Amino acid sequence: MLKISSFLLVSIGFVVDSMQGGGGGGAAVVLTVNGNGKDSFSNLARAPSRSLPLKLLKPLLLFAVLATGFLAAALLLLGGASSYRLTVPDVLSAAARQPRCAQHQEEGGPTLERWTRPAAASAWHNMTDDELLWAASMEPRVRKYPYRRVPKVAFMFLTRGPLPLAPLWERFFNGSSRELFSVYVHSTPGYRPDFPPTSVFYRRQVPSQVAQWGQTNMFDAERRLLANALLDAGNERFVLVSESCVPLHGFPAVYRYLTGSRHSFVGAFVDPGPHGRGRYRPGLAPEVSPEQWRKGAQWFEVERDLAVFVVADDRYYPKFRELCRPPCYVDEHYMPTVMSIEAAGRIANRSVTWVDWSRGGAHPATFGGADVGEAFLKKVAAEQRCLYNGQPSEVCFLFARKFAPGALQPLLSLPPTLLGY
Structure with missing residues (x-):
């Protein structure tokens, strides 16, 4: 899994570097993975910028994107065997944790339940x-009561x-x-x-x-x-x-x-x-x-x-x-x-x-x-x-x-x- 990750990240870095084009040689910063499974930044040696033809860049970029998606899916499935974990904002879970009245407010839900529900069976x-x-x-x-009150x-x-x-x-x-x-x-x-x-x-x-x-x-x-x-x-x-x-x-x-x-x-x-x-x-x-x-x-x-x-x-x-x-x-x-x-x-x-x-x-x-x-x-x-x-x-x-x-x-x-x- 670490080898695949390193290869894909280096490939993306190469594509990005190639897309920069231009005359001057710049320092390309690439995120790599060391043998301990930790992220680190390395400065690639300054070298003349090599621009790939557009017809080669497009397939390579598509391959990198697809490979990244495959890697994300693999990490989710095998998260217990890897030190990586993909974090996605849990928007749906957060909405589910909202108070019931807040969920139903726009739907005309039971916002008066606290007042209209029957009295508790016990007075204790x-x-x-x-x-x-x-x-x-x-x-x-x-x-004026907004509900039928006896x-x-x-x-x-x-x-x-x-x-x-x-x-x-x-x-x-x-x-x-x-x-x-x-x-x-x-x-x-x-x-x-x-x-x-x-x-x-x-x-x-x-x-x-x-x-x-x-x-x-x-x-x-x-x-x-x-x-x-x-x-x-x-x-x-x-x-x-x-x-x-x-x-x-x-x-x-x-x-x-x-x-x-x-x-x-x-x-x-x-x-x-x-x-x-x-x-x-x-x-x-x-x-x-x-x-x-x-x-x-x-x-x-x-x-x-x-x-x-x-x-x-x-x-x-x-x-x-x-x-x-x-x-x-x-x-x-x-x-x-x-x-x-x-x-x-x-x-x-x-x-x-x-x-x-x-x-x-x-x-x-x-x-x-x-x-x-x-x-x-x-x-x-x-x-x-x-x-x-x-x-x-x-x-x-x-x-x-x-x-x-x-x-x-x-x-x-x-x-x-x-x-x-």
């Missing part, structure tokens, strides 16, 4: 809280562990399309739920951290739930519930109520007493003044852009987190106060979750099996008078709490016509 991920909040805070500025309701369960009323919720969701809702569960770290693959709660637990009653980390958990739900671009409404909540209506009615509302459901009212205005912290100024301080229920429901605001808030929340410590409770004051400042005309100033505070104390009443029945639920419904989209309505509460695990079987025994599921 390995992001830190900072990474999660950053990813969840992204929001398109163009409001708005979903995200049900966010804030729990200490088990979901004792899960069978009732399974019945609530039964028969409804998964394109209309999604489920997220924030529980005590280390808790491992055991739901079958057919359950709406299967693999819907999000990476969780400790959430203690009355502590700031309680609302950290609520923001974490919002952020996880925001990762699904289909989610439009976000409702926070607990393991002791039950639905008061069937899924179709709840879905229509929430997606058809022009308002988000955040309770906010002025409480001038020690458990309201008395919890205000002067360090919250100038962002929050005492006159802007509000109180409300922990259990809220918001639309997507307000949810984005909450997870991206670096104006109010850092101060609440630092200053609002017991007897100031972030989960009772942050949403009512901040939403009243930033989106006063967009909240209904009421919750969609019914609770009974009539017994007094720091916690609402808990209902067991003996409390649950048709009369009880009719009483809850009779207490409802509110505005919905600016019009009087008798449907105000979609959920109720707090129900003990012992209430499950009596609730399941109620006629489907009473609850709608």
Whole structure:
């Protein structure tokens, strides 16, 4: 192989030298191959230039070109036996390595796949809280969606562990399309739920951290739930519930109520007493003044852009987190106060979750099996008078709490016509 290479290279050099023609003898530089297989340059002795006739030059040049092509093919086939290797820019391979969207951009390929693909079957991920909040805070500025989008309701369960009323919720969701809702569960770290693959709660637990009653980390958990739900671009409404909540209506009615509302459901009212205005912290100024301080229920429901605001808030929340410590409770004051400042005309100033505070104390009443029945639920419904989209309505509460695990079987025994599921 080395002999062939040397012969062809010398031949090409001779042809080039012959084609120079002219009177003066020049130094012809020819690339040769030494016995070690390395390239080297040699200066041929100066000699008078000998021009070949044109009729001999053409065949010789053609032979040299063909021989060079033959040599290149031989080197490719026998590259393992030779120290030479022909390098050709791998343009096709480089194009194949381009991102899929780049390959299909001019062809009208799936450039919106990141937004339109179905949500992941599992809600679990390995992001830190900072990474999660950053990813969840992204929001398109163009409001018109360039694809068919069916708005979903995200049900966010804030729990200490088990979901004792899960069978009732399974019945609530039964028969409804998964394109209309999604489920997220924030529980005590280390808790491992055991739901079958057919359950709406299967693999819907999000990476969780400790959430203690009355502590700031309680609302950290609520923001974490919002952020996880925001990762699904289909989610439009976000409702926070607990393991002791039950639905008061069937899924179709709840879905229509929430997606058809022009308002988000955040309770906010002025409480001038020690458990309201008395919890205000002067360090919250100038962002929050005492006159802007509000109180409300922990259990809220918001639309997507307000949810984005909450997870991206670096104006109010850092101060609440630092200053609002017991007897100031972030989960009772942050949403009512901040939403009243930033989106006063967009909240209904009421919750969609019914609770009974009539017994007094720091916690609402808990209902067991003996409390649950048709009369009880009719009483809850009779207490409802509110505005919905600016019009009087008798449907105000979609959920109720707090129900003990012992209430499950009596609730399941109620006629489907009473609850709608």
